[in-house]
Amino acid sequence: MSSIDLSSLLRLQLPRGGIDFSSFSSLCASAARLLPDKSLPVAVAAVAGYLVICNAVRFRSINRLKKKLGYTDRRSLSRMTGDDAQTIMRHMILEEFPTMSELGLQFALFKTYGIETISKLLVATKNLADKENSSKRYEDTSIIFTEFMTSMPTSSRHMQAVARINYLHAPYIASGKILNEDLLYTLAVSAIEPARFIGLNEWRATTEMERCAIGTFWKSLGDAMGIKYEGHLARAGQWADGLEFHEDISAWAREYEMEHLRPADTNVAASRELVRLMNWHVPGFLKPFAQDALVVLMGDRVRDAFRFEEPGILPAAIIYTTLALRRFALRFFCLPRLRPLKAFSDEDPTTGRIQHYYYLVHPWYNPSTLWSRWGPEALFRRLSGGFAPGEKSHMPEGFLWNEIGPKAQVGKGSAEMDVHVERMKGLQRGKCPFSGAA
Incomplete structure (x- = not known):
């Protein structure tokens, strides 16, 4: 030999x-x-x-999508429609980058907790900052965001999701407890953080087409929510495409954070509750490390706003090494996803209810099946002190849109939501939001 x-x-x-x-x-x-x-x-x-x-x-899916939609250069991006932006967003969230899209959105939520006007309201209303209500409200928020990020802007379900969040916000906007700047900042970080997490940690960078789709989608959603840009974003009403909108809202968010992302007692209360939910299934002896991992990912400014201690070098090294290895493995050793993830069931033709297939802690609206109750994931959740679907109180039959939100609002708001839906139909939401946008 x-x-x-x-x-x-x-x-x-x-x-x-x-x-x-x-x-x-x-x-x-x-x-x-x-x-x-x-x-x-x-x-x-x-x-x-x-x-x-x-x-x-590995790149076949994005290349096919680019060819299908015809966005081959910067000039072509100026004609991107809301429908096309939604198609691209759905491809990113459910096929190409589901993990970092979700993680980025979670950290976008973290950032909003660092703004005192937002965290103060959350603590006062006991919605996302209270042990009793936080789990349901987290799932409700996740459902609303996932629905309007993955369904076509002219679909009934998309408009119902947007109408529901508008209805829930309306009394606080009317009373001055939710400011336009609060809504604009939430919109900004929802656009910025998932893209940032994808760029830093995924197997490839986002394309120019994808970045334009992010800006186009969130501009269109901001219009549907009645968010005002004038006086805040540099080129308000003059954007040529989603890339310019994304540039402006990112620049505004950086300046806004310099002034408003700072320590406050209500920030601490809200952030600790979200950390508790995100680390629910982590064994007790690993919870300190898990918290350090979250603090590493949130960055210095957000960490200071929440009064977390600076993590040590070891947790940072482990987290960044793990993310680098994951990125390398996905790029060179993993085949692409064969089919997109499915976050929701189809609407029941008889009851109109929709079931949700994912959850963080409590299985709100998750179907109760033999697999969902006793499969590997369910067993892991049970063994780690979590919950599997099946409890009647978690509504395994699914939800109606007027049941999403705080307990005091369950079953309310249908008429008001219908008004919001009719208004959105007049906005031509599937069209390009920059053709005469304001």
Whole structure:
């Protein structure tokens, strides 16, 4: 059995443009001649073949979408419609980057807790900052955001989700407890943080088309929520496309944070409750590390606003190394998702109820099936002190839109929501929001 010629092996080089099928056979043949065991070439061929397939199909989905929609350069982005932006957003959230999209949105929620006018209201209303109500309100918030981020802007479900959040906000806006700046900042971080988390931690960076879709979508949603941009964003009413809107709202958010993202007692109360929910299933002895991990990801300014102690070097090193390894593995060793995730059931044709397939702590609106109650995920949740679907109080039959929100508002607001829906129909939400936008 001859030994491997190490110098010859080191001279094997991959093509500059990445692995392709034309180079695959020569690569395997060269490697096989150097290997001592005749059975090893089969293993080498299998591994190399898998890597070739991963490389060949990893970008296929985004390339197909770009070709289908026709957004090939910056000039073409100025005609992006709300419908196309939604299609691109759905592709990002449910196919390409589900993990970092969700994590980014969670940290966007974190950031809003660092604004005293927002956290003060949350604590006062006991919605997202109280142990009794926080879990349901978290799930309700997640449902509203996921629905209007993944359904077409002209669909009934999208408009119902937006109408519900408008209804829930309306009395606080009327009383001056929710300011336009609060809504604008929430809109800003919802656009900024998922894109930032994807850019830092995912297997590829977002494309110009995707970044434009983010700006286009959130501009359109801000219009539907009645958020005012004049006097806040530099080019209000003059944006050519979603990229310009995203640039302006990002610049405004940075300036706003310099003045308003600062320590306050209500920030602390709200943030500790969200940390408790996010670390619910972490074993007790690991909870300090899990909290440090969250603090590492939230950054210095947010950490100071919540009065968390600065984490040590070890947690930071572990978190960043883990994220880097994940990014590398996804890019080179993982095939793309075969089908998009499904967050919701179809609307029941008889009752109109919708079931939600994901949850953080309590399984609100999750269907009760043998798998959901006793499958691997359910067993893990039970063993870690969590909950599996099935309890009647968690409404496994699903929700109606007028049941989303604080307990005092359950079953209320249908007429007011209908008014919001009719107003949105007049906004032509599937069109380009920058054609005469204000």
